[in-house]
Amino acid sequence: MSSGSVRFKKAGVYSAALLASTMLSGVAYAQAQSGQNTALEEVVVTAQKRSENLQDVPVSIQALGGEKLDQLQISAFADYVQYLPSVSFTSSGPGFGQVYMRGVASGGDGNHSGSLPSVGVYLDEQPVTTIQGALDIHVYDVARVEALAGPQGTLYGASSQAGTLRIITNKPSTAGFSAGVDVELNKVAHGDSGHALEGFVNVPLSDKIAVRLVGWDVRDGGYIDNVAGTRTYTRGDTNPANDFTINNRARVREDYNSVYTQGGRAALRVELDDNWVVTPQVMGQVQKSNGSFSYDPKLGDLKVKRFYPESAKDKWYQAAMTIEGQVANLDVTYAGSYLKRKTETNSDYTDYSFFYDQVGYGFYWTDNAGNLVNPSQFIQGQDDYKKESHEIRIASPQDQKLRFVVGGFYQKQTHDIFQNYRIPDIGSSISVPGYTGTIWLTKQQRVDRDKAVFGQAEYDITDKLMLTTGIRFFKAHNTLVGFYGYGTGYGSTGERACFKAAVVPGSPCTNLDKGVKESGNSPKVTLTYKLDDDRLVYATYSKGFRPGGINRRSTLAPYRADYLKNYEAGWKTTWLNNSFRWNGAVFMEDWQNFQFSILGANGLTEIKNANQARIKGIESDITWVPVQGLTINAGAAYTDAQLTANYCGFTDAAGNPVTTCASPQAPDGTSLPVTPKFKANLTARYDFSFGEWDSYVQGSVVGQSSTWTDLRLSDRSTLGQQKGWQTFDLSGGMDKDGLSIGFYMKNVFDKRASLDRNAQCAISVCGAQYYIAPNQPRTIGVKLGKAF
Numbered sequence: 001m002s003s004g005s006v007r008f009k010k011a012g013v014y015s016a017a018l019l020a021s022t023m024l025s026g027v028a029y030a031q032a033q034s035g036q037n038t039a040l041e042e043v044v045v046t047a048q049k050r051s052e053n054l055q056d057v058p059v060s061i062q063a064l065g066g067e068k069l070d071q072l073q074i075s076a077f078a079d080y081v082q083y084l085p086s087v088s089f090t091s092s093g094p095g096f097g098q099v100y101m102r103g104v105a106s107g108g109d110g111n112h113s114g115s116l117p118s119v120g121v122y123l124d125e126q127p128v129t130t131i132q133g134a135l136d137i138h139v140y141d142v143a144r145v146e147a148l149a150g151p152q153g154t155l156y157g158a159s160s161q162a163g164t165l166r167i168i169t170n171k172p173s174t175a176g177f178s179a180g181v182d183v184e185l186n187k188v189a190h191g192d193s194g195h196a197l198e199g200f201v202n203v204p205l206s207d208k209i210a211v212r213l214v215g216w217d218v219r220d221g222g223y224i225d226n227v228a229g230t231r232t233y234t235r236g237d238t239n240p241a242n243d244f245t246i247n248n249r250a251r252v253r254e255d256y257n258s259v260y261t262q263g264g265r266a267a268l269r270v271e272l273d274d275n276w277v278v279t280p281q282v283m284g285q286v287q288k289s290n291g292s293f294s295y296d297p298k299l300g301d302l303k304v305k306r307f308y309p310e311s312a313k314d315k316w317y318q319a320a321m322t323i324e325g326q327v328a329n330l331d332v333t334y335a336g337s338y339l340k341r342k343t344e345t346n347s348d349y350t351d352y353s354f355f356y357d358q359v360g361y362g363f364y365w366t367d368n369a370g371n372l373v374n375p376s377q378f379i380q381g382q383d384d385y386k387k388e389s390h391e392i393r394i395a396s397p398q399d400q401k402l403r404f405v406v407g408g409f410y411q412k413q414t415h416d417i418f419q420n421y422r423i424p425d426i427g428s429s430i431s432v433p434g435y436t437g438t439i440w441l442t443k444q445q446r447v448d449r450d451k452a453v454f455g456q457a458e459y460d461i462t463d464k465l466m467l468t469t470g471i472r473f474f475k476a477h478n479t480l481v482g483f484y485g486y487g488t489g490y491g492s493t494g495e496r497a498c499f500k501a502a503v504v505p506g507s508p509c510t511n512l513d514k515g516v517k518e519s520g521n522s523p524k525v526t527l528t529y530k531l532d533d534d535r536l537v538y539a540t541y542s543k544g545f546r547p548g549g550i551n552r553r554s555t556l557a558p559y560r561a562d563y564l565k566n567y568e569a570g571w572k573t574t575w576l577n578n579s580f581r582w583n584g585a586v587f588m589e590d591w592q593n594f595q596f597s598i599l600g601a602n603g604l605t606e607i608k609n610a611n612q613a614r615i616k617g618i619e620s621d622i623t624w625v626p627v628q629g630l631t632i633n634a635g636a637a638y639t640d641a642q643l644t645a646n647y648c649g650f651t652d653a654a655g656n657p658v659t660t661c662a663s664p665q666a667p668d669g670t671s672l673p674v675t676p677k678f679k680a681n682l683t684a685r686y687d688f689s690f691g692e693w694d695s696y697v698q699g700s701v702v703g704q705s706s707t708w709t710d711l712r713l714s715d716r717s718t719l720g721q722q723k724g725w726q727t728f729d730l731s732g733g734m735d736k737d738g739l740s741i742g743f744y745m746k747n748v749f750d751k752r753a754s755l756d757r758n759a760q761c762a763i764s765v766c767g768a769q770y771y772i773a774p775n776q777p778r779t780i781g782v783k784l785g786k787a788f
Helices: 009-031 066-071 077-081 352-361 713-719
Strands: 062-067 087-090 095-101 119-123 141-150 163-169 178-190 193-204 211-218 228-235 244-247 260-269 278-288 311-327 330-348 376-393 404-420 438-460 465-487 514-530 533-544 562-575 580-592 595-599 605-609 613-624 632-645 678-690 694-706 725-736 739-746 752-757 769-774 779-787
Touching: 062 066, 066 141, 077 087, 077 095, 087 752, 095 119, 514 580
Parallel strands: 119 163
Antiparallel strands: 062 141, 087 095, 141 163, 178 193, 178 779, 193 211, 211 260, 228 244, 260 278, 278 311, 311 330, 330 376, 376 404, 404 438, 438 465, 465 514, 514 533, 533 562, 562 580, 580 613, 595 605, 613 632, 632 678, 678 694, 694 725, 725 739, 739 779, 752 769
8 A cells, every 4th residue: 555645446456455365375375384383362252242252253343352452552542443444533632532433424523512422432341432532541451452343233322323342351350369560661753751650460359259450650752842933913904003913932842742641440359159240340540631632734743833721631430330140041230330531621722713703803802991902712621521321131041042132221421511712801891701701601511311222132043044133222312501602792692692590500691401302223133154163154234323412503403313224244264273364344334314513603513414425345354373473463444435415514494404405515425534445454473482581573564545534525625635644563572481571663664644634613714724633753662561
């Protein structure tokens, strides 16, 4: 795959040829090496709410086990997502990543008043998906990461419309004492140094009780510089005395986007008797980041010019409990959790005040005496999430011809929103009441509720043919209440639009109070044919959903649920005495009336249903052990996602998207944003003995084709297309008697990938000033570990 823009048709042909040639040569070579000890290890997953061999599950799953996570130097969300070909993401910094699967992406998600994510994220048995995005859980002492592609609504619910990511932690064990500690030092090219201190201990307290404690302290060095600069606001008249110039001398810093992450996990295993086990767990993390994680291409590589403090603090904890047992011959499982997350952000907003306020309307903000003041803005934000979930399910014995799992689910997420847009010197008559120096305030409470009952059954029609059917019936109720807008001294929105006293504490009054209720079902049918003990094929029809919600701009109608229909055929195969594994799937998905978020007037997010899209693709992965000690892993996905109707940008009175218009914002056939047509990775690892040391060397390459960041053609012409990219990682190390020494080099050739492009307000207004979110520059590190 070449660097830069990749022609989509060629990328598809070349990728298919590459996979085919790799597999055929692998078969021939493995046959020549038969007789050697090259068997693959069994991979156990819990995708269908029970432990199974990956090769027996008729679902498209990519799994990264704990050992593989360590080998790939994976420690954060952005690290493991790049090794999952069916997964794509955007990110504005740690803790603010949006994840997508199989091209089901329209862009614009992740805003606090936006639509729910289309991919569910689970920590063990409990959902941890929030509006803001996936928790950036530090990956240490993790058993595996599972990526389930395609709608998983039958077993996983509303936020698993396009797929599910599951992070499975290591559990306490009564088998014996174990512990480990790891220390790491690293240096980022063009940037600062970092470190990591991690450790765990597993202690059996008796033959029935064990505890596991895990902790980490990590610093990631910064690599983006805030450089000196000025910005001049003009009154719009011919008198330069009325101009106002600001500078950022006090904010100039090198490597100012550093990140500090501290957290821990405590889990207990209590075996009540031979049938019942209780596993309570508490996990928490505090992540503090400084600066911006995007740079201004006009200023040069990894440089930005910001005038106000920028920082984020993401603090969360989750208390969870799983109870597993048997009643008669039925397996009973309860999984419940309570998640509390609080994010505090400080953001520069001078682009908005310059391009929107000054250019659009003229510089005019005044103090109490009527004097012109510094018109530049910054934002102080706070988002408080509280999320509880409960699931109980009953499963029949797995050795029967007819097997089933049935259950019920309840989830409630409360989101307290506080966004304070500041111009500190404006007069009290302009300020929002109770917030002197605040030009705009958002103070709202959003509540998303989800109830469901579900069931899935498997029936062995013959020894080789199995039928799986499932359905989930759901009810969703989403509400949004509170205040948004200006004070009485400006504009027609805000306080002037209030219709009753304050409902949300801290708001001056209430100008928004709406809710929407929906119900429906998501079915699934799968036929699985087992060719022999090592090979199976399957065909699936499934349906995913995402609830609708309320637009913050109260004059807009609520947006409705969108649905994804999935038609899929896949295979799970093992060859050559279990030395070669080849899995894959082909799929076609119809995305109906999909929710599309844009930044409208005043920078307010607007969500509308936006017609239809069709997504076609193929995904495949192989694992091959050609000779003892050498392991090759490869994965690739080809995704063709495009509109099948015009996007005109507006709906009719009933909220239905309009498809007939003179100048559609995105015509039929336009490719969906975010997801590349081709994404692939290849890892080769060689394990060998060096004296008394067990040693290894490893190389990995990850790459993808070009992408767009927005659906609309006008925005694409401003932001441009993100070029395709490839990065290469190298690592090596040795281990003896529990002592390990290793080194790694990520992004060896220091390639700069564009992960996202963004502006502070609508592209039509602020698009002249956009920013690029890059991957991390070349990073070199050494690690020292000791296992006990």
